[in-house]
Amino acid sequence: MTQDYKLATLLAHAGIKSDKETGALAAPLHFSTTYQHPEFGQSTGFDYTRTKNPTRATLEKTLAAIEKADYAIATSSGMSAIVLAFEIFPVGSRVVAARDLYGGSFRWFNDQEKQGCFFFEYTNTEEEMLAAISEETDIVYIETPTNPLMVEFDIAKIAKAAHEKGVVVIVDNTFYSPIYQNPIPLGADIVIHSATKYLAGHNDVLAGVVVTNNQDYNDKLLYNLNTTGPNLSPFDSYMLMRGLKTLKLRMEASTQNAKEVAAFLEQSPAVKEVLFTGKGGMISFKLTDKSKIPTIINNLKVFTFAESLGGVESLITYPATQTHADIPADVRASYGLTDDLLRLSIGIEDARDLIADLEQALSL
Numbered sequence: 001m002t003q004d005y006k007l008a009t010l011l012a013h014a015g016i017k018s019d020k021e022t023g024a025l026a027a028p029l030h031f032s033t034t035y036q037h038p039e040f041g042q043s044t045g046f047d048y049t050r051t052k053n054p055t056r057a058t059l060e061k062t063l064a065a066i067e068k069a070d071y072a073i074a075t076s077s078g079m080s081a082i083v084l085a086f087e088i089f090p091v092g093s094r095v096v097a098a099r100d101l102y103g104g105s106f107r108w109f110n111d112q113e114k115q116g117c118f119f120f121e122y123t124n125t126e127e128e129m130l131a132a133i134s135e136e137t138d139i140v141y142i143e144t145p146t147n148p149l150m151v152e153f154d155i156a157k158i159a160k161a162a163h164e165k166g167v168v169v170i171v172d173n174t175f176y177s178p179i180y181q182n183p184i185p186l187g188a189d190i191v192i193h194s195a196t197k198y199l200a201g202h203n204d205v206l207a208g209v210v211v212t213n214n215q216d217y218n219d220k221l222l223y224n225l226n227t228t229g230p231n232l233s234p235f236d237s238y239m240l241m242r243g244l245k246t247l248k249l250r251m252e253a254s255t256q257n258a259k260e261v262a263a264f265l266e267q268s269p270a271v272k273e274v275l276f277t278g279k280g281g282m283i284s285f286k287l288t289d290k291s292k293i294p295t296i297i298n299n300l301k302v303f304t305f306a307e308s309l310g311g312v313e314s315l316i317t318y319p320a321t322q323t324h325a326d327i328p329a330d331v332r333a334s335y336g337l338t339d340d341l342l343r344l345s346i347g348i349e350d351a352r353d354l355i356a357d358l359e360q361a362l363s364l
Contacts, residue, residue: 007066007178008120013064014244029238030054047254049234051226052080056237062244063199064179068185069211071218073225074237074343078174079104080230081208085170086118086139087228088220093138096129098153099335100146102172103324110326124335126153133158135165142188143172144181147337148284148319148343149336150275153300159187160257174198174310179251180279184213197310199244200249207232207240253348254281257314260351261344261358270362272340281346282309290340293318295364297342302349302357309345317343 015027016316022028035046044053056074063072075081082105092274097109099122112118121137123129133140140162144153150302159169170190171183177198183191193199197208208230212218225231232240262276266286270292277282287293297305303316317323320339324332332338339354 005065010062010065011244011247014060015238015241018058027055027058027238027241028178029234031234032288049127050229050231051236053231053234055071055234055241056232059232059237059241062241063209064211066184066244067173067191067211067245068178069191070213070215071211071221073210073218073221074195074232074240075208075210075225076204076230076236078192078196078208079108081192081194081210082108082172084208084221084224084228084230085192085210086112087224088217089118089139089168091117093118094136095139095141096132096137096167097122098129098143098146098151099124099147099331100151100337101141101143102147103326105143105172105321106324107326125151126158129153129158130161133161133165133167137162137165137167140167140169142169143171143175145175145277145280147175148275148282148317148324148341150277150282150284155181155183155186155188159189163187175282176280177247177251177312179248184211189214190217195240196308198251199247199310200240201247201311203235203241203308203311203313205239207236216263250348251280254346255279257281257345257348257351257354258283258344259356261346264355264358268359268362283344283346284341285344286338286340287342290338292364293340293342296361299364300357301362302353309343311345312348314347314349315345317345319343 004254033049037043060076067109068363075318097120109120113120121132123132142153153292162169169190173181173183173191174194174197191211193209195209204211258281262274262283265274271285272288273286303314306315
C-alpha cells in the first residue's frame with residue numbers, strides 16, 4: 001500500500017496481500033525468533049526477531065502510511081514508545097512540556113529529572129509554552145488534546161516556533177489518532193502513540209508506536225530498539241493490525257456518541273463543567289458534589305470502572321486515584337485536575353443506553 005490511498009482504504013487493507021508466496025489475504029503470523037540465511041554472507045532481510053520480524057514490519061508500513069510519515073516502529077507499550085523516543089537525545093536535554101499530561105508520562109519524566117537525565121519546564125497554556133521555548137530548549141513535548149483536561153495545542157504554531165530555535169517537537173497523538181490529526185505534516189519531528197488505546201481499540205493489546213520522517217532519528221531508534229528490546233511481539237503486531245482495520249469506523253462512532261453524552265452532561269444539575277473538544281471519544285467532567293463520586297461509580301451498569309481508554313466499551317476513570325495518582329495532589333490541583341473530575345472513554349454502544357446509565361447514577 002502507498003500513501004496515495006485515502007485513510008479508510010489504508011486501514012481496511014492493513015496487511016493484505018503481504019504474503020506473496022501463498023496469496024493469503026490476512027497477513028501471516030511469523031512466530032519464528034530466528035531466520036535461515038540462504039547462503040553464507042546472505043540474508044533474507046530477517047535475521048533475528050528482536051531486530052526485525054515480518055509481521056511487525058507489515059504492521060509498521062501501515063502505521064507509517066496512516067500517520068503520513070516515512071518510518072514507524074511498533075513497541076511493547078505506550079510507555080516504551082516514550083522511553084525509546086527520549087533515549088535518542090543526550091543526557092541533560094531540556095524539555096518544555098504541557099503540565100496536563102498522562103500520569104505515567106509524568107512519573108517517568110519525574111524520575112528522569114531526579115536522576116539528572118532530562119530537565120523539564122512545565123507550561124499550562126499554549127501561550128506559556130511558546131514563551132518558554134528558547135535556544136536553551138532541546139525538546140518540546142505535547143499531548144493534544146491533553147489528558148484529562150482536553151486542552152488542544154496548535155501543533156503547527158508550536159513546531160514553527162520550536163524549529164526557529166532548533167528545538168525538536170514530540171507529539172503524543174493517542175487521543176485523536178490519525179483519524180483526527182496527523183502531527184508529522186503539521187511539523188512534529190516525532191509522534192508517539194499508546195497503541196493500546198484507539199489504534200488497537202479492543203482492550204486486548206498492549207502496544208506503542210514511534211513515528212518520524214527523520215532518517216537519522218529512525219536509525220537511532222532502530223539501534224536502541226535492537227539493543228534494549230522493547231519490541232512488539234508478532235501476535236500483538238497481528239492483533240494491532242486487525243484492530244486498525246476498524247479504526248475509522250470506531251472513532252466516528254465514539255465521536256458521535258461522545259457528542260450526545262456531552263450534551264446530556266451539559267444539562268445535568270449534578271455536573272458543573274464538561275471538558276470535550278468535539279472530536280474523539282474522551283470526555284472529562286466535574287461534579288457539583290464530589291462526595292458522590294463513589295456512589296456514582298458503584299452504580300453504573302453500562303460504563304465500566306477501569307483505567308485505560310479507546311476501546312469499544314465505555315469506561316469511567318477517576319484520575320485522582322488511577323491514571324494520575326503519581327502526580328502530587330497539590331500539583332494536580334494547581335492546573336485544574338481537581339478531585340471532583342471524572343473521565344469518560346466513550347465506546348460504540350448505543351448512546352441512549354450510555355446516557356440512561358449516567359442519568360440514573362448521577363441522580364442518586
